[in-house]
Structure formats: C-alpha cells, structure tokens
Amino acid sequence: MVENLPVAVIGAGPIGLAAAAHLLERGLDPIIFEAGPSAGSAIEQWRHIRLFSPWRFNLDAAAVRLLEPTGWESPRLTALPYGGELVDKYLSPLAAHPAVASRLQTGARVTAVTRAGLDKTHVRDRDTTPFMVRVEHADGEVRDYTVSAVIDASGTWSTRNPLGTSGLPAIGEVRASDRISSPLPDVSGRDRASFAGRRVLVVGAGHSAANTLINLAELARTEPETRILWAIRGASPEKVYGGGDADGLPARGQLGSRLRRLVDAGTIELHTSFGINSLVDSEHDVTVSSGDGRSVVTDVVVPCTGFRPDLDMLRELRLNLDSAVEAPTELGPLIDPEFHSCGTVPPHGAKVLAHPEKDFYIVGMKSYGRAPTFLLATGYEQVRSVAAALGGDQAAADTVHLGLPETGVCSSDAGTSCDVPAAVQSSEGEQSGGCCSAPEPVLIGIPTGLAHGRSGANLD
Numbered sequence: 001m002v003e004n005l006p007v008a009v010i011g012a013g014p015i016g017l018a019a020a021a022h023l024l025e026r027g028l029d030p031i032i033f034e035a036g037p038s039a040g041s042a043i044e045q046w047r048h049i050r051l052f053s054p055w056r057f058n059l060d061a062a063a064v065r066l067l068e069p070t071g072w073e074s075p076r077l078t079a080l081p082y083g084g085e086l087v088d089k090y091l092s093p094l095a096a097h098p099a100v101a102s103r104l105q106t107g108a109r110v111t112a113v114t115r116a117g118l119d120k121t122h123v124r125d126r127d128t129t130p131f132m133v134r135v136e137h138a139d140g141e142v143r144d145y146t147v148s149a150v151i152d153a154s155g156t157w158s159t160r161n162p163l164g165t166s167g168l169p170a171i172g173e174v175r176a177s178d179r180i181s182s183p184l185p186d187v188s189g190r191d192r193a194s195f196a197g198r199r200v201l202v203v204g205a206g207h208s209a210a211n212t213l214i215n216l217a218e219l220a221r222t223e224p225e226t227r228i229l230w231a232i233r234g235a236s237p238e239k240v241y242g243g244g245d246a247d248g249l250p251a252r253g254q255l256g257s258r259l260r261r262l263v264d265a266g267t268i269e270l271h272t273s274f275g276i277n278s279l280v281d282s283e284h285d286v287t288v289s290s291g292d293g294r295s296v297v298t299d300v301v302v303p304c305t306g307f308r309p310d311l312d313m314l315r316e317l318r319l320n321l322d323s324a325v326e327a328p329t330e331l332g333p334l335i336d337p338e339f340h341s342c343g344t345v346p347p348h349g350a351k352v353l354a355h356p357e358k359d360f361y362i363v364g365m366k367s368y369g370r371a372p373t374f375l376l377a378t379g380y381e382q383v384r385s386v387a388a389a390l391g392g393d394q395a396a397a398d399t400v401h402l403g404l405p406e407t408g409v410c411s412s413d414a415g416t417s418c419d420v421p422a423a424v425q426s427s428e429g430e431q432s433g434g435c436c437s438a439p440e441p442v443l444i445g446i447p448t449g450l451a452h453g454r455s456g457a458n459l460d
Contacts, residue, residue, distance in 0.1 A: 349385025
C-alpha cells in the first residue's frame with residue numbers, strides 16, 4: 001500500500017463507517033465519501049421499517065469502542081430497531097465523532113475509481129501506483145483525490161433490478177417512471193398521499209413485498225377506495241407465505257400467515273405467473289402487461305424486485321467477479337442463493353474479497369452482488385479483516401470468525417431478506433422488542449436497505 005496517503009471509503013452506511021472505525025484503530029487515515037446529505041442516507045429512505053435482527057447484530061465492535069468514551073449509550077441489545085433508530089442512535093453519533101466527522105464528506109458522489117495516470121490496460125508499476133478517486137460534489141464541483149487504497153461500501157440501494165423478466169427494463173418502463181415508487185415506500189406515513197384511495201400494484205415475492213402489502217392493507221382500512229394488486233413471477237406465493245405457525249422464525253411465519261389471510265379474504269388481488277413484459281403509461285393510469293397477454297391497470301407500481309451493484313464507476317479497475325451474482329470470484333460460490341441462506345455463508349475477509357487490483361476491496365451488500373443473503377454482522381467482519389490487511393497484519397486479516405446464534409439470523413428463501421433473529425428464548429424475559437417475541441409482523445429483514453433478491457429470480 002502507498003505510504004502517507006489516506007484510504008478512501010466509499011459510502012457512510014453501517015459498513016462504510018465500520019470500515020473507517022477499524023482503519024482508525026489500525027492507525028490508518030480514512031477519507032469517507034457519502035453521496036447522500038448525511039451518514040446512513042439510504043437507510044433514511046426506509047426509516048419506517050423495523051428490522052428482524054436485534055441490536056446486537058447491528059453494531060460493529062470497533063465503532064462501539066470509538067463511541068463509548070464519548071458517553072454514548074448503547075441501545076438494548078435484544079431490541080429490534082427501526083431503520084430510523086439505526087440512524088439516530090448509532091450511525092449519526094458515529095458520524096459526529098470528531099475522528100470520523102473530520103474525514104467525512106457528504107454530498108460527495110464517487111463517479112470513478114482508477115490508478116493515477118493508468119487505465120486498466122497498463123501493468124507496469126500498477127501495484128505501487130496510487131488510486132485516483134473522482135468525486136462529484138453537491139455544488140457541482142468535480143475533484144480527483146489521490147489515495148493509497150479503496151474500500152467500496154457504496155451498497156446497491158441506488159440500482160434496483162428492473163421490472164422486466166430478462167434482467168432488462170420492461171418495454172415502456174423508463175417512460176412510466178413517474179408511476180413507479182421507491183422500493184420501500186412509507187405508504188401509511190410520509191408517502192401516504194401517493195397511495196391512499198389509489199390502485200397500487202406491488203411486484204415481487206420477498207419480505208419487502210409482503211411488508212408493503214400488509215401496510216397497504218392497513219391503509220385501506222381507513223382509505224377504503226385503496227385497491228391492492230400483487231404480481232409475482234412464480235406460479236404460487238407459498239414461498240413468501242413461509243411456514244406459518246410452524247415456521248422456526250416466528251416473525252417470519254407470522255408475516256407470511258398474515259399476508260395469506262389478506263389474499264384469501266380478497267383484500268389483496270394476487271396475479272401469479274405474471275412476468276412483466278411492458279408498461280403503457282397514459283394520462284390517468286398505467287397498464288402493466290405480462291408476456292402471456294394478461295394485463296392490469298394501476299395508478300402506482302411498487303418495485304420489490306431486488307437490487308444489483310453499480311459497477312460503472314469501477315470500469316478502469318481490474319476486477320474478478322462471479323459471472324452469476326457479480327460478487328468477487330471466490331465469494332460468489334459461498335453466497336449463491338440457490339444453495340445458501342445467510343446462516344450458511346461462512347465468515348470471510350480480505351483474502352476472499354481480494355481482486356487483481358491490489359488494495360481494492362468491495363465490501364458490504366455490494367460485495368454480494370445480486371445475492372440477497374447479506375448480513376450486517378458479516379459485513380463488519382469483512383471490514384475488520386480488510387483493515388487488518390491494509391495495516392499489514394496479515395495474520396489478523398486471515399483469522400476470520402462470526403458468532404451467530406445456532407439457528408442463524410436469516411431467511412432461507414432465496415428471494416427474501418436476511419437479518420432475521422433466531423427463534424430462541426430471551427434470557428431477560430423481555431415481552432416486546434426482543435429477539436424471541438414477535439411484534440406485530442409488519443417487519444422486514446433488511447439490514448442495509450439492500451438485501452433484496454436478484455434479477456431473473458421468481459422471488460423478490
């Protein structure tokens with residue numbers, strides 16, 4: 001690694017800020033670029049959503065060590081936080097810590113990463129040449145920063161999968177963009193006016209879709225003109241319904257059971273085997289058609305279709321990516337959702353995340369590419385190992401471990417979300433907000449806002 005230059009961290013979400021904390025502990029100097037106006041900007045967009053996982057899986061050890069001397073009070077570790085609480089009680093205090101705040105640039109969108117003076121075709125002295133990070137700032141200024149290493153923790157929230165079935169936007173999808181909402185709208189709060197009394201089509205079959213459908217049903221109780229439509233690519237919704245009362249994870253099972261009752265009661269109009277082929281926008285509504293000629297007319301489409309990594313800004317780097325899930329080559333087979341849930345993904349660090357481009361790492365949800373099996377605790381272990389590698393402590397970098405409960409903290413469905421608490425009894429006997437007692441199941445296991453399926457799957 002080039003001496004006397006900072007390490008660029010792209011993204012100030014939970015994993016990016018954890019990376020900064022670990023780098024500081026190693027005596028390295030991070031410079032953090034956050035595209036949004038504040039730390040945790042992606043999570044701000046789903047602050048109304050409650051996680052399935054308790055606080056103890058959502059806090060990074062190095063970040064906690066940085067915060068504790070400031071008088072910061074840890075949340076109750078067995079409580080289930082909302083996205084807003086993750087920001088307000090953890091990420092905002094961490095971003096405000098002087099050691100982090102002095103190195104954090106918000107409104108700073110990274111548009112490209114390369115080697116200073118070298119495009120990807122040049123080999124000579126590549127490993128000893130500093131990186132150049134091009135950043136577009138909120139005021140329109142574009143600046144290049146020279147850094148010794150790069151940790152890309154930018155996530156995937158900004159690049160959702162399209163509604164079309166072949167990994168491409170459906171015909172007319174771009175033109176109908178004004179009819180398409182964000183992936184996790186606050187239908188009963190901030191975004192209520194966009195949904196109350198309207199026809200709403202939810203597309204997808206993961207926990208994000210289930211959560212939105214249930215919230216829409218609650219809205220319809222007070223706004224009876226609201227009509228709820230649900231389209232999935234698969235022939236049956238059984239996977240999203242889960243195991244019901246027999247599900248080993250109570251919150252997941254109750255979520256599915258409640259959704260099933262709403263469909264059976266006719267509150268939600270389900271369309272199965274509905275692979276979207278086209279959208280035709282008109283002055284008053286949009287017609288969404290499937291490949292077999294069926295169509296539904298709606299006012300709003302909610303795309304619960306998953307996310308994918310933005311690789312355009314890494315075009316000038318030498319990367320090894322799995323051809324299917326677009327994760328680092330060695331990581332891809334370990335996380336392929338055809339075979340793994342997040343509970344079966346082994347702990348991994350710098351060695352597995354490495355690319356031919358020395359001292360460059362993709363971490364967090366973006367490291368999982370299109371796989372939905374990411375877990376915050378996994379990301380924290382990633383950046384601990386990466387910081388150790390960049391600090392020259394190869395033994396610590398290679399010694400990776402991850403302590404999860406015996407039943408795991410994730411869903412086993414390929415298209416559903418991760419970060420679900422284990423169905424175990426709380427030693428403190430808590431009645432609400434703990435990991436064993438399931439609150440009203442309008443919940444979603446979305447640790448970063450990004451853990452949602454992949455293009456082309458029948459789920460989410």
